[in-house]
Each structure stands twice: as C-alpha cells, then as structure tokens.
Amino acid sequence: MTVAAEDAGNAGDAGSKGSATPGDFLAPVLSASWDQPESWTLDTYRRCDDGYEGLKKALAMSPDDLIAYVKDAGLRGRGGAGFPTGMKWQFIPQGDGKPHYLVVNADESEPGTCKDIPLLFANPHALIEGIVIACYAIRSSHAFIYLRGEVVPVLRRLHEAVREAYAAGYLGENILGSGIDLELTVHAGAGAYICGEETALLDSLEGRRGQPRLRPPFPAVEGLYACPTVVNNVESIASVPAILNRGKEWFRSMGSEKSPGFTLYSLSGHVASPGQYEAPLGITLRQLLDLSGGMRPGHRLKFWTPGGSSTPMFTEEHLDVPLDYEGVGAAGSMLGTKALQCFDETTCVVRAVTRWTEFYAHESCGKCTPCREGTYWLVQLLRDIEAGKGRADDLDKLLDIADNINGKSFCALGDGAASPIASSLKYFREEYEAHLDGKGCPFDPAKSTLWADKRDTHLEVTA
Structure with a gap:
C-alpha cells in the first residue's frame, strides 16, 4: 500500500494558517520508495534506498561504538513509549555466556494504528537490514519477527524478503565476510492484542498463552528463553539503516532536540x-x-x-x-x-468511546483483576449511557472505575482502556449528560460515516 501526499490544499473547516506543499513538511525516508514498482524486492531496495549500505558501515565499527552511535543519534522507540533505542541495546549484559536475542514486535493491532504493516508490506528489507545491524550491536546470533498472523499478504512478502536476504549473504553464516552469523525467524501470531505487550509477546513466542510477565526481571536480563533479549518495534529497527548510511547529524537535523528524526x-x-x-x-x-x-x-x-x-x-x-x-x-x-x-461533528463521543472500550474488554487477557473486571463494568455503564438508560452518578462511576484501572493493572492495556474515558469526560461531559435519563443518543448514526465500509481512492493497493 502506498500513500502519496499530493495536491495539498489548506485544512478547510479544520482551520488553516495558509497552504502547504508536501516538500514543506514531509521527510520521506522509510516511505521514499513505496511507490516504486515492486518496492518490496531486494533489487528495488538497493537501487532506491541504498540498501544494505548502512550495514556495511555498521560492520566497520565495533559493537560498543555502534550502540554509542545510535544513542548519540537520539533514536527513540517508535512503538509507543519512546524509550531511547541505543540505551535499550546497552542494557544487554555482555560476557554472561548466554545467547542474546532480538525480537521485533510486529503485532500491530490497536484501533487506528497502521504504520508497521504498510512498512513491512512495501519495504521489508529496511527492517531486515536494521535487524542485522541491531543483532551485531547486541551480539546476537538469532532474531525473531513476531507478526500478526491475519496479515497473510505481509507474511508472504516478509518470507520472500528473508529468502532474498539469505541468498544475497545478508543473513546466515559469515555475513558479508565479517565472520558474523545470524538466523532470522518469522513467527506469525494467532491474533491477540495483548501480545503487543512485550512480555506477553515473549510468552507467546515460547509457545505459551500470551500474558504479561511480572517485572523484574526485565527482558534485557531474562527475556526469551530466560536469556537477555531486546524487544523493539518495527519502525524503530527499520530506521537504523538510514541513520548509519546518512549519519547521526543528518538524523538530528530533523525533529526536536529531545525527539529527533x-x-x-x-x-x-x-x-x-x-x-x-x-x-x-x-x-x-x-x-x-x-x-x-x-x-x-x-x-x-x-x-x-x-x-x-x-x-x-x-x-x-x-x-x-x-x-x-x-x-x-x-x-x-x-x-x-x-x-x-480524526472525528468530525457527526460523531458521538460516547459511541466512539464505547466501541473502543468494548475492544479493550474483549482483548483483556484476564490475568489481573483491575483490567479484567474494570473493563467489563466500563462497557456495561457505557452501553447503558449510550442507550439512554444511564443516571447522573454513572459518570462519576466511570471515572472511579477508570481510576482504579489506570496505573494499577498488570500492563498498559488497562491504562489504554481508561485513557479515552477520562479525557472524553474532561472535554465532552455535556455530551455524556445529553444521553442520560432516557434521552438516548442525540446523534443520528445515518449521518456519520465513522463505521461505514468505504473505499478510499487516495490509496493505491498493490498485490
């Protein structure tokens, strides 16, 4: 899937400070070759993205110098938390006599989140090159990509890209004559949102039910198979080759001081x-x-x-x-x-938050009481409010339950379920109140396209 920001105009009714052109703001790096024919192939990656040139530069450095270089570049994790990537690599203990693992979290499944799957579909070699660089840095000889199993077309392209990398000598034994060996395993998960949490992902990868682990110990000390493990997001690892190829100063020239790139x-x-x-x-x-x-x-x-x-x-x-x-x-x-x-004025906030909360209640692994019980009761209250069966004190109950989940659940799933409730009541409490005491939802669902199944002509989908 390739997306081009073309024919930029002003923001219309959203408010605007003048017009803009794509060149004013965009910085195509990972997506630069998405519109190329067969962008997912090794030939295209080499031709359009200087493919595997960053790896050659990385292999000319020592692992410790490579970690320091990524730290100096300021790359932060793109999976949500924003933790410095180089620092995460540095946490791996050295000289411990244990195997080290790199696990790439490609279990993208949160509502609205859709960046890693298009990246893997259009440019999988950026991730593979980043994996080889990262494994060299943390002294790992085996890496895993944990992919959401439903995205079969992406899985097929990823398998083919891995085959190409093996055939070209970028994976396997003695990579580019460096003496470095690396095996890469692509694992398709069974489709559980909780497996996006890094320790639940590790349990799933080991063949167990995906549930968050108690920490400490942290994955950097006891991760996959009780060995030191780095778990990074797809975009985080895929960004590394460009940093090595173009330089940390180039990377830091974009973004802000604390959030560069x-x-x-x-x-x-x-x-x-x-x-x-x-x-x-x-x-x-x-x-x-x-x-x-x-x-x-x-x-x-x-x-x-x-x-x-x-x-x-x-x-x-x-x-x-x-x-x-x-x-x-x-x-x-x-x-x-x-x-x-982005939602316009035809969208009922209560309805949107209810649908999100239903998702989190369904995807809760049930391991901890605050999330298991709290998300269930949030859904019951929200459904009653949306249908006009709620009472005024239900709004305070929502906030109380959300507060008992936030920061008290085993992992961040509970926090995620509580966040839209507290913020929506902060900004749209009057809209919640308009649903109470038998009034029901004041919005006409027929006027909203929020849940409509429509094709967008701005997306070009390639087989």
Missing part, C-alpha cells in the same frame, strides 16, 4: 486523504491536515487521538500541539504510535 504518522478517520505521512517529529496536526486536504468537505474537526485509541483524546484546540514526545505529553496525552484518528 523522522517518523510515520497514520492519518485516518473523517479526513480527505487518509494514509501514512512521513515527517519530522514535531509537525502539528494542523500542518498534516494542510497536506492532506483537511477534514472531509463541509465538516469540522471535533476530537482526535494523537497516538491511537489508548491515548487521551484531543480536540480542535490542540491542532498546533507539536507531535513529538515532549509536546504531546505537556498537552496531557501521549504520542504513542502516532495514530491520528
């Missing part, structure tokens, strides 16, 4: 041109809407998520918040996976 923003919802927009960290939603043609014609932005459904929502007043880790955090939310879901 480029990243993929997933724009979806009631926007004119949804898709992937690769830009420096710190771009604003207003600028992205400028690039994408704004909200759908005749409608205004009502609320949006900066990092997927598990992050506190924002409103129109946050259009100019810098979309980096510090800027979004200071405004009261989290950058997360940079899944920018």
